[in-house]
Amino acid sequence: MIKKKITITNKAGLHARPAALLVKKAAKFKADFFIHMYGYRINGKSILGVMTLAAEQGAELELEFDGPDEEDASECITDLFENGFYED
Amino acid sequence: MNEVKERQKGEMVIEGLSAAPGIAIGPAFIYQRGNIEVDPQKVDSNEIERELQSFEEVRALTIRDLKRISSIGRRGAGNDTSDIIDAQIEIVNDPELQKSVQTQIKEQQFKADFAVCEAFKRYLGLIESSGNKLMIERLVDVRDIRDRMVRKLQHRWQQTNVNERSIIVSDEITPSEIIEFTRNNILAVALNKGGVTAHTSIIANAMSLPLVIGSSIATKVIKNGEKIIVDGTRGRVIIRPCDETLEKYQRLLRQQKRKERNLQKILHLPATTASGEHFSLQANIEFDEELVNIEKFKADGIGLLRTESLFIADGMHLDRSSQEAFYRKSLIVTGNQQVTIRLFDVGGDKILNETRPEANPFLGWRGIRVLLDRKDLLNDQLYAILKVAGEYPGRIKILLPMISTLEELLEVKNEIAKVQQTLRDEGHIIDKNIKVGIMIEVPSTAIQADGFAPYVDFFSVGTNDLTQYVLAVDRGNTLISNLYQQMHPAVWRLIKMTAEAAAKYNKEIAVCGELASKPFGAMCLMGMGISQFSMVPTAIPKVKKILVTHTLDEMKKLTEEVEHAVSYSDMMKIINNWYKENDQNHG
Numbered sequence: 001m002i003k004k005k006i007t008i009t010n011k012a013g014l015h016a017r018p019a020a021l022l023v024k025k026a027a028k029f030k031a032d033f034f035i036h037m038y039g040y041r042i043n044g045k046s047i048l049g050v051m052t053l054a055a056e057q058g059a060e061l062e063l064e065f066d067g068p069d070e071e072d073a074s075e076c077i078t079d080l081f082e083n084g085f086y087e088d
Numbered sequence: 089m090n091e092v093k094e095r096q097k098g099e100m101v102i103e104g105l106s107a108a109p110g111i112a113i114g115p116a117f118i119y120q121r122g123n124i125e126v127d128p129q130k131v132d133s134n135e136i137e138r139e140l141q142s143f144e145e146v147r148a149l150t151i152r153d154l155k156r157i158s159s160i161g162r163r164g165a166g167n168d169t170s171d172i173i174d175a176q177i178e179i180v181n182d183p184e185l186q187k188s189v190q191t192q193i194k195e196q197q198f199k200a201d202f203a204v205c206e207a208f209k210r211y212l213g214l215i216e217s218s219g220n221k222l223m224i225e226r227l228v229d230v231r232d233i234r235d236r237m238v239r240k241l242q243h244r245w246q247q248t249n250v251n252e253r254s255i256i257v258s259d260e261i262t263p264s265e266i267i268e269f270t271r272n273n274i275l276a277v278a279l280n281k282g283g284v285t286a287h288t289s290i291i292a293n294a295m296s297l298p299l300v301i302g303s304s305i306a307t308k309v310i311k312n313g314e315k316i317i318v319d320g321t322r323g324r325v326i327i328r329p330c331d332e333t334l335e336k337y338q339r340l341l342r343q344q345k346r347k348e349r350n351l352q353k354i355l356h357l358p359a360t361t362a363s364g365e366h367f368s369l370q371a372n373i374e375f376d377e378e379l380v381n382i383e384k385f386k387a388d389g390i391g392l393l394r395t396e397s398l399f400i401a402d403g404m405h406l407d408r409s410s411q412e413a414f415y416r417k418s419l420i421v422t423g424n425q426q427v428t429i430r431l432f433d434v435g436g437d438k439i440l441n442e443t444r445p446e447a448n449p450f451l452g453w454r455g456i457r458v459l460l461d462r463k464d465l466l467n468d469q470l471y472a473i474l475k476v477a478g479e480y481p482g483r484i485k486i487l488l489p490m491i492s493t494l495e496e497l498l499e500v501k502n503e504i505a506k507v508q509q510t511l512r513d514e515g516h517i518i519d520k521n522i523k524v525g526i527m528i529e530v531p532s533t534a535i536q537a538d539g540f541a542p543y544v545d546f547f548s549v550g551t552n553d554l555t556q557y558v559l560a561v562d563r564g565n566t567l568i569s570n571l572y573q574q575m576h577p578a579v580w581r582l583i584k585m586t587a588e589a590a591a592k593y594n595k596e597i598a599v600c601g602e603l604a605s606k607p608f609g610a611m612c613l614m615g616m617g618i619s620q621f622s623m624v625p626t627a628i629p630k631v632k633k634i635l636v637t638h639t640l641d642e643m644k645k646l647t648e649e650v651e652h653a654v655s656y657s658d659m660m661k662i663i664n665n666w667y668k669e670n671d672q673n674h675g
Contacts, residue, residue, distance in 0.1 A: 015222040016229070020175040023182075046184035047175065048211040051226070054218035 001066040002074045010084030013056035018085035023047045025076055031067025033077065044077070099330045102303045104278070106323035107289035110298035111341050112276035113334075117254035118312045119261070124238045129199045139193045139200045146200070146240045150180050150233070156375055156397065157291070172229055179233045185211075201241040208234040232262075250274060255318055257306050257325075266291045267377055276318035278303045278325045300325055351629045355386040359632065363639035367614060369632055370428075370622040372600060376414070379421045381625035389425030391622020392487070392548070392600040393418055395432055395469070411472035419480050426483050428548065428598075428622070429473055430527070432465060433489035434458055450553075450562065455490020455527075460499060470507045477519040478511065484522060487548055491526040492533055497543055500524075525596070529553035534582035537589035547590055548622075551601025555579050574603045575663060577653045580612065584651065587616045598622055607634035607670075608663055614640070615647030634670070 008014060014022070026033045026045045033044035037059065042049035044063070055061060063081075065074045080086075131139055158173040179185065185207055192203035212230060215223050250256065250269050256277045266277065266288060276298040279288070292299035298320025310316060310327055317326040317337050326333060359367050370391030371382050382390070398411055418427050433455050446452040459466040470486075477484040486504070491497050501524060508518050525546035528534050534554065537547065551574050556563045558578050561571045573579075583599070590597035598620035603609040605623035610631045613621065623631065646666065653659040 012222060013220070015220075016175040016226045017171045020171070020178045023178050027181075043184050046182045047178040048182050048230070049184055051223055051230075052211055052214035052218065054215065054220035054223045056220065 001064065002070050004063045004065075004074060004078060006061050006063055006078065006081045008055050008057055008059045008061070008081065008084075010087040011057055012087065013059065014050060014053060016051070018080075018087065019047050019050040021085055022050060022077070022080060025080060026073070029065075029067070029069050029073035029076070031065045031070040031073040033073060034064040034066075036062040036064065098328045099333060100309065100327040102278075102306055102309075102325040102327070104300040104303035104306075104323050104325060106299075106320055107301045108292035108297055108299035109321040110276070110296065111321065111337060111344055112255055112298050112318045113337055113341060114253060114255045114275045114315065115251065115313050116257045116310045116316045117251050117274075118307055118310065119250065119256050119258040119265075120307075121258070121261075121265070124205075124235050124242075126202045126205045126238060126242075128202050130197045131193075131199055133197065136194060136197060139203075140190060142241060143189055143193065143200045143204070143237075146237050147180055147186075149240060150236050151177055153236070154180070172226075175226070176229055176233050179230060180237075199241075201238045204234060204237050204241065236262075255316055257310050257316075259307055261288055266295065266297070270295050270297065276300075276320060278306050278316075278318050280304055280306050354629050354633050354636070357632070357636055359388070359636070361614070361635055361640050361643070362637055363641065365614075365619065365640050367619040367621070367635055369628050370598070370620065371625045371628075372622050373418065373625075376417065378625070379418060382421055385625040385628040387422075387625055387628060389422045390418055390427040391598055391620065393427055393429045395430060396434060398432070408468055408472045408475075411469065412476050415473060415476045415484070416479070419476065419483055422483075424483070426485060428485040428487050428525075430487040430489055431456070431459060431469055450556070456488050456496050456500065457490060460496060463503070466500075466503060467507060470504055471511070474504070474507050474511055474518060474522065475516055477522050478517040481517075481519040482521070484519065485546065486522065486524045488524070488526045489550075490529060490553075491540075492530040494540060494543065497526060497540065501543070527553075528582075528586050529557065531558040531582060534558075534586050537586040538592060541589045541593035541595050544595060546596035546598065547586055549583055549586060549597070549599045549601060549618075551579065551583070551599060551603040554582060554601065558582060573656055573659075574601065574606075575609065575650070575659055576656060577650065577659060579603075580616075580650050583613065583618075584616050587618050591617055596620065605631060607631055608646075608666055610635060611638060611643045611666075612647045612650050615643035615645070 010018065012018075023045050035042050035044045035050065035053065037053050037055060040053065042053060044050065063074070063077060065077075067073070154173050154177050158177075188207040189200070189203045192198045192206050193200060196203075198206070208230070212227060215227055215230065218224070250272045252272050253275055255275050256269060258277070258279055260279055260281045261277060274297070277292060278300045280303060281301065289299055289301070298318050300318055300320055300323050302323075303325045306325055314327065315329075317329055317333070318324075319326070319337070326337070329337065359369060361367065368388045370389050371385070371387035372392040372394070373379060373382070373390050374394040374397050381387070393415075395411075395414075398414060415427075415429060453461070473484060473486060488497065488500055504522075504524065508520075511518050523545035525544050525548055526533070526540060527550045528537065528547050529550040531554065533540060534549075541547075552563065555561070555572060555574045555576065559571060559573070559576055561568055563569075563572045587597055597618050599613050599618055600622040604613060604621035605627035607630055610621055611634060614635060621631065646662075649662050650659060653662060
């Protein structure tokens with residue numbers, strides 16, 4: 001299992017477009033993917049779950065990957081967050 | 089928005105937003121759909137499986153609808169809308185949502201419609217209480233998905249009888265309702281809500297229907313049957329117009345009609361150049377809904393019938409009989425003209441979710457490469473096409489996408505012969521002389537066009553992909569969009585080579601890419617000896633206008649100029665000068 005702390009950098013936060021991008025990418029991997037925030041834990045492959053987080057710029061999240069391709073998944077998803085979902 | 093002005097004699101102007109241009113004057117029809125209603129109905133344990141299955145079917149249908157709208161949108165409106173639709177597709181695909189619905193059905197034995205509502209309830213509540221403004225704005229899109237699925241599960245496409253030639257005034261409206269209402273020849277639409285109508289505005293534009301959104305209190309202040317004005321261009325609804333306003337708008341409406349008539353006049357002219365050479369303008373078609381445009385724009389049949397829409401969600405494809413129905417419909421609409429059916433061109437930016445991620449999808453497993461690996465898809469489609477072709481001999485042509493080697497072409501032709509034999513064995517009539525052609529989109533195929541020519545009946549040049557392949561520019565990459573130039577000198581050269589090969593072997597050649605839909609592009613192509621063009625039907629009038637008013641010599645002269653251009657700026661100079669001289673807008 002891989003755990004990783006991450007901060008949301010793009011201005012608009014994790015709104016509909018980034019959320020769609022995130023779950024689409026996550027769905028490509030076999031590894032389970034969860035997001036922890038404010039004590040919530042949601043399935044990172046569920047767009048509705050991601051939307052309920054309503055994570056804004058500056059929010060700190062913990063990402064959790066668990067499965068055969070967890071390293072690739074972690075790298076791919078971290079890249080999305082670090083590049084602010086290619087938004088700003 | 090939300091601005092309401094009272095003028096003299098009770099005239100009232102509601103300022104909303106323009107979502108589709110045009111003017112309409114007519115009686116209002118207040119339309120109210122009513123909210124979805126569900127009851128916590130339970131099912132017997134032997135019905136659980138059926139409920140689960142209808143949920144799966146409705147999911148697939150909902151995705152298909154969303155992909156249709158998104159595809160119509162990509163060809164018209166901006167990206168904002170397709171982002172929203174993308175997110176909506178992910179909602180339908182949401183694994184947690186599916187699990188939750190399935191649990192409600194399996195454990196609580198609820199009917200699927202109620203289970204869907206229950207599953208959404210928690211998410212809607214959480215988003216609403218998040219306090220995040222951006223997210224709360226999207227609630228409407230989340231609810232829209234819930235309602236779509238529930239209505240489908242309840243088979244409640246409640247048929248509303250809308251008055252003929254009326255203006256629909258409503259709180260909000262779905263794209264499918266708009267399509268439904270256009271059958272009643274409605275004149276325009278005014279909606280209370282704004283922003284909610286991403287899909288709706290896409291469809292309204294595609295249907296040339298004036299649409300004003302955000303007209304706040306429209307449904308409250310407008311009476312059923314009352315004469316109103318909808319100004320879709322300025323985003324305005326006028327109630328109880330005074331004489332002066334009415335006169336002004338009647339004048340504008342006359343202008344609009346005159347423009348439409350001029351367009352019609354052009355469409356009724358014979359398709360010959362000023363010097364008498366014949367040409368043919370055909371339609372690119374993807375969906376049933378677009379078929380009405382063939383008659384409207386007097387297209388000479390269908391030069392490119394895309395068949396990717398036959399894929400439902402997740403790479404499933406329609407069975408043979410549903411495919412046949414789609415092909416037959418396109419033949420009926422086109423009278424006695426020809427229909428060129430392109431085989432499934434999947435891969436690349438298209439659908440077929442089952443494909444593994446590729447580093448370079450556009451250079452990867454797509455078009456004929458997929459079909460030759462998936463003979464089940466290929467043979468089903470060939471069977472459906474060839475069967476219908478036998479019913480309408482001489483009218484269907486088969487177009488093969490993404491051909492890059494002669495072997496691929498020969499292999500498909502071999503498959504066609506086998507399917508024809510099967511059909512004959514089954515007692516069907518076949519079209520023995522059915523024409524088979526290839527897309528020219530891979531540069532090597534254009535270069536070797538004289539090698540392919542003896543084996544094909546026709547070429548169809550797809551300039552969009554040809555351009556991106558020969559210039560090594562990904563047409564979807566915004567960082568390099570300035571390098572994506574369909575009028576690049578190298579593209580012209582490849583088309584010229586293909587045209588020469590076609591002429592040498594006396595084979596037909598058509599252009600079905602974007603280039604053919606530009607007046608300047610069509611001029612140059614005709615100068616190269618190409619006289620068949622296929623395009624979005626709405627582009628036909630402007631292309632026809634240019635071709636009928638110029639002589640072939642003028643076109644040849646222009647072709648010579650573009651052939652000698654080296655840099656793209658040389659090319660731009662030629663293009664700009666031409667548009668200036670011809671008093672045309674770039675388009």
